[in-house]
Every structure is written in structure tokens, then in C-alpha cells.
Amino acid sequence: MKTLAALILAFCCCSCEPQISKANGEAYQHSTSCDVCSLTSIAQNLGAMGEKIAYMADKISFLETKLQNTEKEVLELRNLTGGNVANVLYGICNSIPRVAFSATLRESGTGNIGPFTTATPLKYKKVFSNTGSCYNPSTGIFTAQIKGMYFFRFSMMNNLESVPNSAVSLVKNGEWLSSVWDSSGDDAHDMGSNAVVISLEVGDSVYVELVANKVVYDDTRRYNTFSGFLLFPM
Ligand SMILES: [Ca+2]
Numbered sequence: 406m407k408t409l410a411a412l413i414l415a416f417c418c419c420s421c422e423p424q425i426s427k428a429n430g431e432a433y434q435h436s437t438s439c440d441v442c443s444l445t446s447i448a449q450n451l452g453a454m455g456e457k458i459a460y461m462a463d464k465i466s467f468l469e470t471k472l473q474n475t476e477k478e479v480l481e482l483r484n485l486t487g488g489n490v491a492n493v494l495y496g497i498c499n500s501i502p503r504v505a506f507s508a509t510l511r512e513s514g515t516g517n518i519g520p521f522t523t524a525t526p527l528k529y530k531k532v533f534s535n536t537g538s539c540y541n542p543s544t545g546i547f548t549a550q551i552k553g554m555y556f557f558r559f560s561m562m563n564n565l566e567s568v569p570n571s572a573v574s575l576v577k578n579g580e581w582l583s584s585v586w587d588s589s590g591d592d593a594h595d596m597g598s599n600a601v602v603i604s605l606e607v608g609d610s611v612y613v614e615l616v617a618n619k620v621v622y623d624d625t626r627r628y629n630t631f632s633g634f635l636l637f638p639m
Pocket of ligand 1: 592
């Protein structure tokens with residue numbers, strides 16, 4: 406008898422099927438041990454949701470504090486700038502050093518420059534721009550006044566059908582960085598260019614050197630240019 410009761414109890418506890426019977430011709434559902442299981446599950450879910458809500462409440466409180474601090478900072482910034490943030494941004498931009506130049510060989514005239522018996526810095530006399538005044542058109546030499554990363558580009562033209570050839574090199578502190586070469590001959594009116602990105606210390610010099618016994622051609626259309634600018638200070 407005891408064994409039968411235990412089997413019935415085990416069945417009631419383990420079964421998840423609702424117990425349905427008929428009374429007065431209508432179906433109704435008995436309360437079973439599954440209802441207890443469901444209530445336990447709901448309670449567990451409610452507990453988990455409570456933890457999540459508590460976490461969200463902490464998070465919202467943190468964000469509210471952060472927003473209040475940001476609003477306070479914005480107010481202080483407005484007080485400092487008289488409400489004009491653009492003025493501050495303009496001031497920041499103006500505090501960044503600006504260096505940029507571009508020049509070409511001839512202010513007027515036409516024809517070859519060179520040859521010279523020794524390598525000679527080319528003097529790009531017609532200056533398009535020279536912000537920062539680091540380029541000297543009387544020597545052709547750019548001298549860095551700000552330590553930083555720089556971009557330089559130069560171009561060269563050969564207009565000959567006979568020797569000598571054209572060859573120029575970009576030079577930093579007396580050392581070659583890059584070069585352009587063109588052979589004279591049937592294919593006259595040739596051009597070439599080259600460019601570098603390099604770091605410079607204050608006082609470093611950069612210029613374009615005409616190789617010994619070579620020439621370059623230019624006129625008022627300006628085929629030969631030397632340009633550079635500061636990418637960013639370092
Ligand atoms: Ca050529």
C-alpha cells in the first residue's frame with residue numbers, strides 16, 4: 406500500500422500534464438504540482454528581473470551624474486567664451502604652426518638654367534606662397550623652423566635634343582633624398598617629378614640641386630616647381 410502511494414506521489418510531482426476531468430458536462434482543470442513548479446519558475450524570473458532593474462537604476466544614476474557634470478562644463482565654457490565656442494576653435498587652429506611654400510624657377514624670361522661645373526642649388530625665384538617664411542628664394546633653400554613631418558615635391562623639364570642631359574636631386578642637409586633624370590635626344594620636352602615625406606629637426610635644410618654639368622629648361626609656363634609643407638609638428 407505504501408509503495409502504491411509513493412508511486413502516485415512521484416507521478417503527481419513529476420508529471421507536467423494538466424489533470425482534466427468532467428463535472429456537470431463541463432471540462433475543468435485541477436491544480437497540480439506543475440502549478441507549483443511554474444510559480445517557482447516565475448519567482449526565479451522575477452528575481453532575475455529585479456537584479457537587472459537594480460543594475461539599470463545604478464546605470465541611470467551614473468549617467469545622470471555624468472550629464473550634470475557635462476552641463477556644468479558647457480556652462481563654464483560658455484562663460485569663458487562669451488557663448489562663442491567657434492572663437493575657441495579658431496584660437497586652437499591659430500595656435501597650430503603653419504608652414505607651406507611653393508615656388509617656380511623663373512619670374513620672367515625663357516631658356517636653360519645651367520650647366521654649372523659643380524652641383525648647385527636651384528633658386529626658385531617666383532614665389533607662389535611662403536607661409537612661415539621658411540623658404541628663401543635668394544638661395545633656393547628651405548630651412549625648418551619647426552620640428553615635424555614635412556612633404557616636399559619638385560618637378561623638372563628637359564627641352565633639349567642634344568646633350569647635356571637634365572638631372573636634379575632633392576637634398577636634405579647635403580644628402581640626396583630623391584632625384585629625377587631625363588636624357589636629351591629625339592624625345593625632347595620631357596618632364597619628371599618626385600616627392601618625399603620626411604621628418605625634420607629645427608635648422609634642417611632642404612633644397613633641389615642641379616647635378617653638375619646638367620641643365621633644366623623653363624619659361625613663363627613654369628614647368629619647374631619646388632613645393633613643401635608641414636604635415637604636423639612632432
Ligand atoms: Ca628626353
